[in-house]
Amino acid sequence: MSTIQGGSPLEPKIGDGFDATALGEGRRGESQGRIIFRRFLKNRIAVVALFVYIGLIVFAVSAIGIGPIPGWWPTAYAQLNAQLNQGEPTISFDGGFSLGKHPFGQDRIGRDYFALTMRGIQNSVVVMLIIGIFATMLGVVVGSIAGYFRGWVDAVLMRITDVFIVIPALVIGAVVGKTSNGLGAPGLALLLGLVSWMVVARLVRGEFLTLREREFVEAARVAGASDARIIFRHILPNAIGVIIVSSTLLIASAILLETAISYLGYGIKAPDSSLGLLISQNQSAFSTRPWLFWWPASFIVLLALCVNFVGDGLRDAFDPQQRRFSLRKAKEPEDTVYGGQALTEVGLPPENER
Amino acid sequence: MVSFIARRVVVSILILLAASFIMYVLASASGDPLEDLNGSNSPNRQALIDARVQAQHLDVPPPLRWGIWLGGVARCVVPIMGGCNLGSTFSKQPVIDLLPQATASTIQLVTTAFVLAIVLGIILGIITALRVYTGFDYIVTLLSFFLFSLPSFLMAVLLKSFIALGYNDFLADPQIPPVTLALIGIIVGVVLQLVIGGTWKRRLFVFLGSGIATVVILWAMAATGWFTKPSLGPVVIIILSAGIGFGAVSLLAGLGNRRAWITAGINIVIAAIAYFSLQGLFNISSVGTLVILGIATLAIGLVSGAIVGGHDRGLMMRIGAITAVLSGGLVLLDRFLQSWYHYTQAVGGRPIATVGSQTPSLGGNVWITGLDSFTHLLLPTISLLLISFASYTRYARSGMLDTLNQDYVRTARAKGLPERTVIVRHAFRNMLIPIATLVATDVGALLGGAIITERVFAISGMGALFSSSLGSTDVNPVMAYFLVIAVTAITFNFLADLTYASLDPRVRVR
Numbered sequence: 001m002s003t004i005q006g007g008s009p010l011e012p013k014i015g016d017g018f019d020a021t022a023l024g025e026g027r028r029g030e031s032q033g034r035i036i037f038r039r040f041l042k043n044r045i046a047v048v049a050l051f052v053y054i055g056l057i058v059f060a061v062s063a064i065g066i067g068p069i070p071g072w073w074p075t076a077y078a079q080l081n082a083q084l085n086q087g088e089p090t091i092s093f094d095g096g097f098s099l100g101k102h103p104f105g106q107d108r109i110g111r112d113y114f115a116l117t118m119r120g121i122q123n124s125v126v127v128m129l130i131i132g133i134f135a136t137m138l139g140v141v142v143g144s145i146a147g148y149f150r151g152w153v154d155a156v157l158m159r160i161t162d163v164f165i166v167i168p169a170l171v172i173g174a175v176v177g178k179t180s181n182g183l184g185a186p187g188l189a190l191l192l193g194l195v196s197w198m199v200v201a202r203l204v205r206g207e208f209l210t211l212r213e214r215e216f217v218e219a220a221r222v223a224g225a226s227d228a229r230i231i232f233r234h235i236l237p238n239a240i241g242v243i244i245v246s247s248t249l250l251i252a253s254a255i256l257l258e259t260a261i262s263y264l265g266y267g268i269k270a271p272d273s274s275l276g277l278l279i280s281q282n283q284s285a286f287s288t289r290p291w292l293f294w295w296p297a298s299f300i301v302l303l304a305l306c307v308n309f310v311g312d313g314l315r316d317a318f319d320p321q322q323r324r325f326s327l328r329k330a331k332e333p334e335d336t337v338y339g340g341q342a343l344t345e346v347g348l349p350p351e352n353e354r
Numbered sequence: 355m356v357s358f359i360a361r362r363v364v365v366s367i368l369i370l371l372a373a374s375f376i377m378y379v380l381a382s383a384s385g386d387p388l389e390d391l392n393g394s395n396s397p398n399r400q401a402l403i404d405a406r407v408q409a410q411h412l413d414v415p416p417p418l419r420w421g422i423w424l425g426g427v428a429r430c431v432v433p434i435m436g437g438c439n440l441g442s443t444f445s446k447q448p449v450i451d452l453l454p455q456a457t458a459s460t461i462q463l464v465t466t467a468f469v470l471a472i473v474l475g476i477i478l479g480i481i482t483a484l485r486v487y488t489g490f491d492y493i494v495t496l497l498s499f500f501l502f503s504l505p506s507f508l509m510a511v512l513l514k515s516f517i518a519l520g521y522n523d524f525l526a527d528p529q530i531p532p533v534t535l536a537l538i539g540i541i542v543g544v545v546l547q548l549v550i551g552g553t554w555k556r557r558l559f560v561f562l563g564s565g566i567a568t569v570v571i572l573w574a575m576a577a578t579g580w581f582t583k584p585s586l587g588p589v590v591i592i593i594l595s596a597g598i599g600f601g602a603v604s605l606l607a608g609l610g611n612r613r614a615w616i617t618a619g620i621n622i623v624i625a626a627i628a629y630f631s632l633q634g635l636f637n638i639s640s641v642g643t644l645v646i647l648g649i650a651t652l653a654i655g656l657v658s659g660a661i662v663g664g665h666d667r668g669l670m671m672r673i674g675a676i677t678a679v680l681s682g683g684l685v686l687l688d689r690f691l692q693s694w695y696h697y698t699q700a701v702g703g704r705p706i707a708t709v710g711s712q713t714p715s716l717g718g719n720v721w722i723t724g725l726d727s728f729t730h731l732l733l734p735t736i737s738l739l740l741i742s743f744a745s746y747t748r749y750a751r752s753g754m755l756d757t758l759n760q761d762y763v764r765t766a767r768a769k770g771l772p773e774r775t776v777i778v779r780h781a782f783r784n785m786l787i788p789i790a791t792l793v794a795t796d797v798g799a800l801l802g803g804a805i806i807t808e809r810v811f812a813i814s815g816m817g818a819l820f821s822s823s824l825g826s827t828d829v830n831p832v833m834a835y836f837l838v839i840a841v842t843a844i845t846f847n848f849l850a851d852l853t854y855a856s857l858d859p860r861v862r863v864r
Binding site: 159160162163164166167168170171172174175176178179252256259260263264265266276279280283286287293297300301304305308309312 | 365368369370372373376377380381383384385499500502503504505506507508511515805806809810820821824825827832835836839840843844
């Protein structure tokens with residue numbers, strides 16, 4: 001992962017899928033942040049994906065409300081209703097758009113599937129965001145301490161990382177998910193976050209290892225800055241690209257992890273709803289009531305696709321020269337190091353999402 | 355080097371110990387192991403509970419129970435102590451007896467998908483890298499993003515509902531309506547012209563040629579009842595073998611290389627002779643015979659290449675081996691296809707299965723059982739394939755683009771080498787180095803099986819062992835599963851680092 005260089009203009013090099021000349025780089029008087037933001041805006045797919053993603057969250061939250069606050073949709077997701085027309089979706093487009101009473105249909109016991117799906121989106125988004133934020137925070141803390149202090153601190157922290165990384169994400173996720181029985185979506189997400197910080201930690205550590213040798217850190221140290229100040233004011237802002245990109249990818253794999261665990265039956269439990277759980281409950285009804293499958297399925301794909309596109313756009317924006325594609329298997333470069341540095345003891349097993 | 359390996363092994367063992375402890379405690383804490391018994395109303399309930407507590411040491415707290423479990427595992431590692439013991443399941447079966455069967459069915463499931471994903475992924479990745487920023491590149495990129503965002507269970511359920519049902523229904527009345535026929539032809543034409551690229555004249559030619567050829571072939575297949583009684587026959591085998599030979603020669607040696615043509619020709623002729631002479635042997639073949647024939651085919655390819663070789667012996671041996679193995683595969687495929695009709699009759703006309711890994715009590719010779727495995731593993735293999743295939747495509751693409759920007763590629767072009775040589779000999783080989791590491795680390799995850807895919811398709815492999823045992827908080831099989839994947843993951847990561855160091859001399863291990 002190359003670094004975002006402090007003040008020097010990024011060389012406009014024709015990278016992979018990135019037209020440097022079109023972006024007018026090196027314009028005077030622009031901060032790194034603005035340059036990166038502008039580069040992100042140039043990636044239309046990523047911007048659209050971001051808007052779709054936010055729009056979907058707002059829609060799902062406003063539709064059925066949060067906690068005690070009711071939304072604009074009249075039917076609660078747990079409420080049992082009389083079966084209308086075999087529970088078929090009432091949404092229709094012929095003769096003008098009309099929603100009807102149950103636009104997404106009803107499930108076998110008569111619950112409104114629109115409300116269930118919205119609740120599923122809420123839960124899935126809550127899980128993915130909490131995993132993303134919590135695991136990123138953990139990873140940044142571990143990675144920056146290990147990378148900054150090196151020596152035995154680094155050795156100990158990285159061996160702990162290796163311990164967690166040996167267990168495939170889906171396996172430990174299923175075990176943790178089963179343990180979290182009854183904690184609901186936030187509890188599940190926090191526990192899952194506890195076991196998914198490793199990739200971020202290794203990437204951040206690698207970034208810190210390179211950045212701490214740079215001149216500006218040396219200068220800060222000579223000027224008498226404390227360790228905390230160097231970490232927070234000097235190194236961390238320079239590592240923000242790696243952190244943001246890896247946390248987006250983490251979020252993208254988090255939604256698939258959550259749906260997979262719920263599908264296996266160890267995630268969010270029955271009266272509540274999650275997109276993976278809805279598919280798991282209704283896959284046998286595929287031939288008789290296909291809509292019970294299609295609605296949650298398309299929203300899973302839509303959410304994951306949006307996050308992946310946003311992540312890709314961010315990676316391009318932060319790091320246009322090296323566009324290594326690593327969606328699920330973010331493999332860090334220090335795995336094998338040129339020029340005699342030790343190889344990391346245990347590489348990164350690919351996440352077992354299969 | 356020795357100290358590096360020794361250090362690695364010691365650290366790996368410590369990591370394994372720590373990870374197994376975490377896993378054991380978490381798995382034990384994940385639920386109540388007596389849940390099913392507590393809920394039962396059998397008269398000897400208390401006796402059953404006591405027996406399970408006794409057998410599983412449930413009276414010991416989990417961290418200490420981990421010690422007991424570890425003692426059993428240690429016996430597996432140290433041979434003199436004897437009595438390898440991974441504990442027993444709730445149904446009093448020793449876990450060590452469950453593992454071989456589960457591992458075997460997992461290996462059977464994942465191997466094909468793994469190999470195909472790598473081969474197809476690399477091929478597609480290279481094509482997109484060579485056609486970078488074209489429509490084809492963007493389509494493949496979008497497609498791989500889509501595949502990344504598709505949860506595996508979703509893919510599996512879709513395959514089950516569409517491919518299996520669709521093809522089985524189609525077989526009941528194998529007629530392709532004209533509209534579908536035209537649509538398939540157009541799709542094939544569009545894709546191929548995107549792959550080939552070039553001027554619009556060439557594209558149009560490719561589009562029309564491939565589209566019309568596809569339509570005609572499919573129509574002929576439907577009209578002659580090929581779908582119910584498929585076979586290749588000698589003519590098609592010879593034509594396809596010639597195509598394989600042509601492909602191997604043009605890719606690896608260039609069309610001007612006479613020795614390459616001779617090597618490929620010899621192997622095609624041998625394949626044609628084998629087709630006629632081996633049919634009798636095939637009818638009484640077992641798996642062992644087929645393995646021997648396969649090895650013989652490879653040997654023929656290598657030997658013919660070595661004899662013709664001259665100064666380019668290695669290259670000729672490769673061409674010979676590729677041609678021989680692929681045309682031999684065609685002969686084999688033909689024999690399998692000949693059994694297809696009998697097989698579909700035996701399973702009631704709906705061959706593509708959606709659950710399990712074999713039809714119970716089917717019997718039959720090696721061809722029938724082979725087809726049976728094929729139809730059962732087809733859908734899970736496709737679903738696994740599509741998932742990992744996307745990431746290999748992306749890695750191969752970015753790897754190839756990186757390599758094509760290197761100075762040695764520019765040098766190779768500058769000294770006037772043909773583009774084929776530059777790509778195949780200079781760029782392709784160096785691109786494979788990072789992929790080799792990726793493959794090695796992926797193998798580690800292979801034995802873990804495919805938890806979700808095994809669940810959807812009801813295959814009793816490692817993943818199923820894990821998820822069903824976790825469901826009843828039966829810790830011993832869960833730990834056995836963990837042990838297998840953790841050991842393979844660590845071993846193959848280690849091998850990956852060594853591979854990288856040996857392939858890329860700039861990397862040193864210390």
